[in-house]
Amino acid sequence: MQSIPVDTSRLGALRCVVAPEPKITNQETKEVKKDRDGKTVYTVGLSVRQDGRRASIIEVAVTGEPVGVEEGALVKVTGLEAFSWAMGDRHGISFRAAAITPIPDAPAQATAHAGKGGGA
Numbered sequence: 001m002q003s004i005p006v007d008t009s010r011l012g013a014l015r016c017v018v019a020p021e022p023k024i025t026n027q028e029t030k031e032v033k034k035d036r037d038g039k040t041v042y043t044v045g046l047s048v049r050q051d052g053r054r055a056s057i058i059e060v061a062v063t064g065e066p067v068g069v070e071e072g073a074l075v076k077v078t079g080l081e082a083f084s085w086a087m088g089d090r091h092g093i094s095f096r097a098a099a100i101t102p103i104p105d106a107p108a109q110a111t112a113h114a115g116k117g118g119g120a
Contacts, residue, residue, distance in 0.1 A: 016069050060097050
């Protein structure tokens, strides 16, 4: 499977919409996915929205728990790669990153509620 590097600078704002969760490899046994070194692989749901375009949600796998990443937080994604896959009649694109970190100047609560009504 060939990896395709993704230029995150062209994706616009990346926001966590599903907090990090351990990636499950077997739904029946609830087995958690591990990398070659035995570290847990996590999945993070991110919204991607370029200027003037519709938003998309992508799930990104990352080794090790992304500390400080919570729902609503703007995040920085380092080393994002896309992988095309096919299994029988199913096919799609998976994403993996070297790291996902919160952007410190953009607290989740302040950015999640910005622009909502309720003023005088």
